[in-house]
Amino acid sequence: MAKAEKIEIYVNLCKGCEICVELCPVDALEMKDFKAAVKDLDKCIACMQCELRCPDFAIEVYKK
């Protein structure tokens, strides 16, 4: 299973729509102060679903 080295979330671009958090299959993301945030990097399987479906260029996943 692929792993992520880093999940970059650009808070200035995030509009807090929660798409990434709700669609994450492993519950690696959460909402913090109305913005997306990394909850548990170790859980991330680098499936890229969050990055692909973020409408706002606000999240980038770097694979290990």
Place this chain on the structure above:
Amino acid sequence: MSYDYSKYLRKGKIPHIWCPGCGYGIIMKSMIRAIDSIGWEKDDVVMTSGIGCASRLPGYVDFNTLHTTHGRSLAFATGVKVANPKLNVIAMGGDGDMTAIGGNHFIHACRRNINITCFVFNNFIYGMTGGQYSPTTPKGSRATTAPFGNSDNQFDIAQLAIGAGATFVARTTTYHAVPMEKLMKQAFEHKGFSIVEIIAGCPTGYGRKNKLASPAGMIEWQKEHSVAIAQWEKMSEEEKAGKFPIGVLHDVEKPEYVEAYDANVGLS
């Protein structure tokens, strides 16, 4: 990071104007990847749009971009393409822009089979003006101008395009971000008029009125209600109820408009 969009984005124009959870950002990203994968030079790409949320897209991307009047995206695109057929012309607009006020241009662009790629962003509502019913708003759905539920029948945009003579017609959703990119590339490669209808969520204008407010919920809805065309063709009418087919729905060859014109008038 799986893809660097910065080469195609205009500096300082992001964040875009679209609401939180609007599917149009997902479409823009798939479109950028599709243009990158076909390898067109930015100088050779012309992007036209009409008026509405979808039509704001060209302002964000680094091509020759033409944000026109309501519904007229394809009419301007036709002028550009006929005057200089070497340009790769992409026309876009929303469901209201393309099939209501721009409906005449839409069917005639299909009929001509001019080598333009058309993306229709279908979010079932007029978003920019605040949520009025459009030609694709489902019967019974609420809109600000349909407070008792929508009485109108709906356009099936893909079927409309096929009926009007488009030679490549596909449908996808914002759930299918990667297949969307592949379909867009196929549409670019197709010689003749190609259209991709993209089902997208409008959480603000449509979702709130119809108890679908969660953007992720709207994307899940797209996943649950769409069926790949190969599967669709095997389904009974009962199984099809409430669902819609996605993928390449129509792909035929016909003479391209400008080539046919040039051959006819002795220009080629």
Place this chain on the structure above:
Amino acid sequence: MAKQVKFLQGNEAVCEGALYAGCRFYAGYPITPSTEVAEILAARLPKLGGRFIQMEDELAAMAATLGGSIAGKKSLTATSGPGMSLKMENLGYGYLTEIPCVIVNVMRGGPSTGLPTGPGQSDVMQARWGTHGDHPCIALTPSTVQEQLNETVRAFNLAEKYRMPVILLTDEIIGHMREAVEMPEPGDLTVIDRKRPTCDPKDYLPYKPEADGVAPMADFGSGYRYHITGLNHLPDGFPSNDGKLAQADEIRQQKKVDDHYDEIVVVDEMMCDDAEILIFAFGSTARSAKEAVQMARAEGIKVGLFRPLTIWPFPDKHLLKYKGKVKRVIVPEMNLGQTALEVERVLKGSPEVEGIFQIDSEPINPITILNKIKGGK
């Protein structure tokens, strides 16, 4: 060597003028009495490497005409009556985005379908104010078939020079009339092409005017990627909600016409020097007026003809010379008094304007004008 002389129809002369000016794209929709322009260019354009397209409606025809110009081709469309009404939406877009092109309006009766096969001059105010919003306007009013050709060339030149749509406001009489036309050889008439940028593409600002108030315009596909929008925009072409900047830009656009009045406005003043009575007439009505003036002069009446070839911008400066100088001003026109309002605005009652207004789809007879001249107030 003697010039080649052809016996041309007015609408045909428009086509000759357009092709002479370098027009290589036409998008139109059939409508009486302008259709010959489309028919002739459908046959002629491909022979010169140009293209013709018949669009699905008038809105699309105007849009495609602008699109062709954005792609770098000098573009023309022709229409009449209801077609001109439909073109107003995208004509406004052409003004705001400063896209050069020429629109021929072969005026007929109206409003609505009106009297489709007869002449009218009722679109003077529509040409100036038909689209919503404030904008500059150039409209030319030929009176002869020769002028149909020459003024079409001039319309293209003004469109290209000032980077804006220009209207050729003609009518059914001149459009369908046949007269001998001296055909210009290459070089006889000036042909102007739009300014294109020469700067590094990264420095290009599509709406940053040069000293003449006009910004160079790049063809799409020429390496200068930029944004065109019908929203009020900044010099870089991108939309702005700043009302003050929007106002400044619209005033700048208006000024690019106002500041070049002397270059744009052409008036033919016949026997006006000693005139006590001035006839203000344009288009086909000016032909009747000319006849009436000659008949009146033969009877010793001091009357002159003031005939604008540029109706917009209105020839204020030329007309002001007669304020307080002539005893009477008569405005015959095939409408219910549209240019008469402008003449009144300029002369401010010195003298009062007398009208001959007729919308019965018949040309105004020279005798009618002569009777007005002789009949006194």
